[in-house]
Amino acid sequence: MxxxxxxxxxxxxxxxxxxxxxxxxxxxxxxxxxxDSSPDNRNQGFSLSVHLCLPALKLGMDPIKYATLGEKAAVDRDHPRHANACLVDGNTGKRLFTFPSEGGTDVFRVNRERFRNWLLEDIDVEWNxxxxxxxxxxxxxxxxxxxxxxxxxxxxxxxxxxxxxxxxxxxxxxxxxxxxxxxVHPVKILNCSYWIDSIFRREIEETLSFSHMMGSASSSEEAKHSICLFVSLLDHDITKKEKPYEMLWSVSCMDEDEPTFETDQERLKQAKDWIQKSGFKGLLNRLVLETPEDVKVTPLQVxxxxxxxxxxxxxxxxxxxxxxxxxxxxxxxxxxxxxxxxxxxxxxxxxxxxxxxxxxxxxxxxxxxxxxxxxxxxxxxxxxxxxxxxxxxxxxxxxxxxxxxxxxx
CATH class of the missing domain: 3.50.50.60 (FAD/NAD(P)-binding domain)
Incomplete structure (x- = not known):
């Protein structure tokens, strides 16, 4: 047929x-x-790296539209191809490996909501x-x-x-x-984002990574499990003079005995406790512990x-x-x-x-x-x-x- x-x-x-x-x-x-009842009916998530799919996407869709991907969807639209990642030793705060992505490499770190909106352009969708x-x-x-x-x-x-x-x-x-x-995986995840100033952002760029990073830390050599922390640039808005960079952190724990909380304040306290008890050091520790008390903290199920x-x-x-x-x-x-x-x-x-x-x-x-x-x-x-x-x-x-x-x- x-x-x-x-x-x-x-x-x-x-x-x-x-x-x-x-x-x-x-x-x-x-x-x-x-x-969904509309494009902005619910939060579309945080950020992601698009890489292994890009050759096929470039080949399959309108080349004029594809050429606008970085400028419309990247977390930092001034530097859309800065998507290098690094692995961090959480217990020392030191960078272990960098996975570079520079120049003409087909990799973008994108804001998920902007990426979806980019895909939505001129597409026939019936909502609800x-x-x-x-x-x-x-x-x-x-x-x-x-x-x-x-x-x-x-x-x-x-x-x-x-x-x-x-x-x-x-x-x-x-x-x-x-x-x-x-x-459903037993891992417990708490996500949060907030805006930071240029000085703190520059420290993260120079010490760890321009784009995103992941690290693990544990309370001792004998501890059965580690706490994992993922951090990424989420947005860059030059109109926000004092704090133009939005950073995402996502902290996760494998302990099934950890309670589940209902309020943002309780979840934030729990995330900070995980970071402190596991012994995270350096900028990753600071990013979580300096999170303002009025933020939204979202639990995630895998x-x-x-x-x-x-x-x-x-x-x-x-x-x-x-x-x-x-x-x-x-x-x-x-x-x-x-x-x-x-x-x-x-x-x-x-x-x-x-x-x-x-x-x-x-x-x-x-x-x-x-x-x-x-x-x-x-x-x-x-x-x-x-x-x-x-x-x-x-x-x-x-x-x-x-x-x-x-x-x-």
Whole structure:
């Protein structure tokens, strides 16, 4: 079958919007349905690095729009390609490794909200649309999506880009199997951002990193687990004369006995306690301990999902999945959004060939899954391992660092 009707994309996150951009550039009819009532209905998260997906994104979307990515979405739009990361020894405050990203390298550190808004530009989205279920049409000549408000839409193919709670995936493999593949990691995470002055910012740049950094610290050599701290530039606003830099910190703890608090003040105290008790030193310690008392501190739950084994052979229906809906991973390796965007670009390329009559939809979906499923499984597993490594004992972390050092030589 050809794409004689619209491609229906359920989910207006990074993956769904990327696919819409690719399809639009190729002249393929599409429509995005997003459950949020508006683009600014909820917080879109903090910041992320886009890297492994960029060659495919550059190839798949409008080159004129792609050329504006840095100036519109980077955390520091004056220096959009400054995305170097570093690993820090939390107990000494010293930088261990820098992972450079300079010059023409395809890497951007982006503000997630601005990045999504950039993807949203000139894209057809219908807001406040939550999928209830779908029906495959007779002879599999398309699909009907039924929404919770009673409306429906017909299309050639349904793309489930509806995230970790994907109703599309739940229906496709069944609710029991869906629940089996979805797990919650015990790690506890607290996120916060606030604005700092240029002097403090310059110290961070010169001592640690221009962009983002991660470190671990533990109370002693014998401690079973370490506390992990991730820090990143989130925004640079020259109109804020006294404090023009917004910094994000994200502190995480593996202790299941740690309580969960309801107020920002209690969460901030808990985060500061974690930093102090684990022995963080230097600028990372200072950034957290100097956090103002009136900030918002957001708890974060890490949900993980490996693609179900059924997906290796489940074919035939005009329904396909991308991003977190099928491979949800922890953020500790920094690749989740990259894989969602890469999924969208590769699926978009396959659908373009269907649109041109070069292959069938069944062939396109099969080729897409044969590449995506092993890649997605590997990314979920490696991201899970990254959580364990960054919260391991001091000796285990030192062993990991030594292995990295040997690999760099």
């Amino acid at each position: 050809s794409l004689d009707k619209k491609v229906l994309i359920v989910g207006g996150g990074l993956g769904g919007l990327t696919l819409a951009n690719v399809l639009k550039h190729q002249g393929i009819s599409y429509k995005v349905f997003e459950r 649309k939550r999928i209830d279920h779908y029906k495959v049409l007779d002879n599999k000549e398309g699909v009907q999506v039924i929404f919770t408000d009673g409306t429906s839409e017909h299309g050639s193919v349904l793309v489930g880009a509806d995230g970790v709670h994907s109703q599309t995936y739940r229906q496709l493999i069944g609710p029991n199997e869906f629940d089996k593949t979805t797990t 949900t993980e999902r490996l693609p179900h084994p059924k997906m290796d052979t489940l074919r035939g229906d005009p329904v396909v999945l991308i991003g977190d809906s099928i491979h949800k991973m922890s953020q500790f390796k920094g690749v989740g959004a990259n894989h969602a965007i890469l999924d969208a670009c590769l699926l978009g390329a396959e659908l373009t060939q269907v649109h041109k009559g070069e292959k069938t939809l069944d062939e396109a979906i099969d080729i897409y899954y044969k590449e995506m499923l092993p890649r997605g499984r590997k990314a979920v597993e490696e991201s899970h391992q990254a959580v364990e490594i960054m919260h391991a004992s001091r000796a285990q972390i030192n062993g990991f660092i030594s292995a990295m050092a040997n690999a760099k030589e």
